[in-house]
Amino acid sequence: MADVMNVGVNLEAFSQAINAIQALRSSVTRVFDSLKDGMKNKETLEGREKVFITEFQDNLQSVNRDLNELERLSTLVGRPSESHPLHNSGLLSLDPVQDKTPLYSQLLQAYKWSNKLQYHAGLASSLLNQQSLKRSANQMGTSAKRRPKVQPSTLVLPTQYVDDVISRIGRMFPDMSIELFRPNGTSAVLLVTLGKVLKAIVVMRSLFIDRTIVRGFHENIYSEDGKLDIWSKSNYQAFQKVTDHATTALLHYQLPQMPDVVVRSFMTWLRSYIKLFQNPCQRCGKYLQEGLPPTWRDFRTLEAFHDTCRQ
Amino acid sequence: MLHKKLEQLGAVKQGNFWVDCETYHATGNTTGQPSKLLYVMHNSETPLSCMALFEGGPGLSADANFDVLMVKLKSHFQNAKGHKVESRGARYRYCDFLVKIGTIAMSSSARGISVEVEYCACVIPGDCWNLMKEFMQSFLGSNTPELPTVFTNKPEGLCVPVDCMDTMSQYLELFSKVRKQQVMPGSGVR
Numbered sequence: 001m002a003d004v005m006n007v008g009v010n011l012e013a014f015s016q017a018i019n020a021i022q023a024l025r026s027s028v029t030r031v032f033d034s035l036k037d038g039m040k041n042k043e044t045l046e047g048r049e050k051v052f053i054t055e056f057q058d059n060l061q062s063v064n065r066d067l068n069e070l071e072r073l074s075t076l077v078g079r080p081s082e083s084h085p086l087h088n089s090g091l092l093s094l095d096p097v098q099d100k101t102p103l104y105s106q107l108l109q110a111y112k113w114s115n116k117l118q119y120h121a122g123l124a125s126s127l128l129n130q131q132s133l134k135r136s137a138n139q140m141g142t143s144a145k146r147r148p149k150v151q152p153s154t155l156v157l158p159t160q161y162v163d164d165v166i167s168r169i170g171r172m173f174p175d176m177s178i179e180l181f182r183p184n185g186t187s188a189v190l191l192v193t194l195g196k197v198l199k200a201i202v203v204m205r206s207l208f209i210d211r212t213i214v215r216g217f218h219e220n221i222y223s224e225d226g227k228l229d230i231w232s233k234s235n236y237q238a239f240q241k242v243t244d245h246a247t248t249a250l251l252h253y254q255l256p257q258m259p260d261v262v263v264r265s266f267m268t269w270l271r272s273y274i275k276l277f278q279n280p281c282q283r284c285g286k287y288l289q290e291g292l293p294p295t296w297r298d299f300r301t302l303e304a305f306h307d308t309c310r311q
Numbered sequence: 312m313l314h315k316k317l318e319q320l321g322a323v324k325q326g327n328f329w330v331d332c333e334t335y336h337a338t339g340n341t342t343g344q345p346s347k348l349l350y351v352m353h354n355s356e357t358p359l360s361c362m363a364l365f366e367g368g369p370g371l372s373a374d375a376n377f378d379v380l381m382v383k384l385k386s387h388f389q390n391a392k393g394h395k396v397e398s399r400g401a402r403y404r405y406c407d408f409l410v411k412i413g414t415i416a417m418s419s420s421a422r423g424i425s426v427e428v429e430y431c432a433c434v435i436p437g438d439c440w441n442l443m444k445e446f447m448q449s450f451l452g453s454n455t456p457e458l459p460t461v462f463t464n465k466p467e468g469l470c471v472p473v474d475c476m477d478t479m480s481q482y483l484e485l486f487s488k489v490r491k492q493q494v495m496p497g498s499g500v501r
Contacts, residue, residue, distance in 0.1 A: 197433070197438070216432055216433075217434055218434050236407045236431060236432040237407055237432075238406075238407050275438075276433075276438075277433045277435075277438040278438050278439075280441075286445060287441055287442040288442060288446055288449075290406065291321075291405055291406025291407065291446075292406060292407075293439075293442055
């Protein structure tokens with residue numbers, strides 16, 4: 001900022017300008033104070049009004065004066081020049097065509113911006129690290145140097161094992177059918193058909209459930225090129241709500257060491273939706289609330305609640 | 312009044328709808344039995360198709376060119392002009408429900424009102440009948456009907472996904488009722 005070597009800045013005018021700002025602030029405060037206090041007690045109404053108006057006018061005029069003074073001083077202060085020689089990069093500022101290629105000023109801005117970004121990122125990471133948000137049992141590579149042996153990680157599992165686990169879970173529930181596809185590499189995509197109520201597409205990352213999307217039984221699950229459509233939302237609000245609840249569920253059921261238990265509990269929870277349209281809400285007793293059936297299933301008791309009725 | 316109630320509930324008007332029905336007599340009956348009536352119906356929900364049904368009997372859904380085919384079959388089926396019934400009105404959408412309220416007109420004289428409620432998210436009628444009943448009660452009050460006979464007549468009617476033919480059969484029943492009510496214009500709720 002203001003460098004002693006800079007001749008562009010008039011320090012005298014600068015300090016006078018600061019004083020002028022203070023004067024302006026106090027006069028503005030006086031205006032608002034007088035407004036807040038209201039009319040002083042005088043004998044007649046006219047007398048009161050007159051006194052109030054004159055006081056108000058005086059205050060406004062003092063504000064005007066101070067503002068003019070400040071403007072005058074600000075023209076004297078002058079602009080600090082932008083050509084700070086910052087070691088070697090200052091050599092860039094020697095380019096004579098300053099208007100067409102404002103390289104040096106842009107460089108300064110980029111540098112300031114990246115500093116700020118680094119600072120904010122540091123703050124964010126320290127805050128986030130306070131909460132352990134990991135669902136998988138994986139060691140971070142902080143101690144990469146002193147680890148000669150390989151740590152077992154649940155993030156990398158053989159695909160055959162994943163297939164076996166899924167088929168075993170699929171056989172557990174007679175009214176729920178699970179089909180496994182691998183359209184993109186090794187991560188499995190499951191198509192869960194629950195009775196004649198809904199179809200859910202569950203995208204997995206080895207045995208961890210990554211995301212899920214729920215659509216009605218009669219809705220189209222394939223996109224135009226014949227592949228499973230894992231992105232577009234359901235057309236019906238009821239199933240959009242169920243998708244949100246399913247996402248909450250997959251974040252709720254967490255057990256880093258035993259992912260197959262997690263998948264099993266998630267499927268048990270999902271199976272409770274077979275009576276989505278038949279069960280009334282346990283709390284209010286009605287079927288519909290704002291046009292939606294009870295879409296929330298409690299994680300422990302699997303009871304049906306409306307989204308607005310849940311505790 | 313129904314429109315106001317629906318709008319109070321928060322339904323959004325989404326345009327208009329129409330359903331119509333034409334009657335054809337089957338000719339060329341040698342045994343002297345009363346000729347069967349064939350009904351050809353159209354629905355604005357499925358504008359490219361035509362449905363043809365016998366009363367209480369089998370039905371088929373076909374392309375829009377079926378109308379042209381009926382003209383060509385003039386020797387076997389005669390159009391009973393003047394028996395054409397149609398229902399026209401507004402279409403509302405409330406959350407996942409579609410409600411259509413229309414005036415039933417037969418030869419340009421209004422005969423009654425038809426109300427159609429469809430819950431789009433579910434395909435099994437048995438599952439969501441209670442849900443629909445609750446919804447209908449909220450704006451129809453005491454006029455809420457019972458489970459349509461088209462589902463109770465079929466052996467597993469309540470557990471099978473619905474079809475557009477079921478909707479048409481229900482409309483047909485309503486139109487027949489309205490046709491029989493020649494004198495007093497009533498309000499048939501469906």
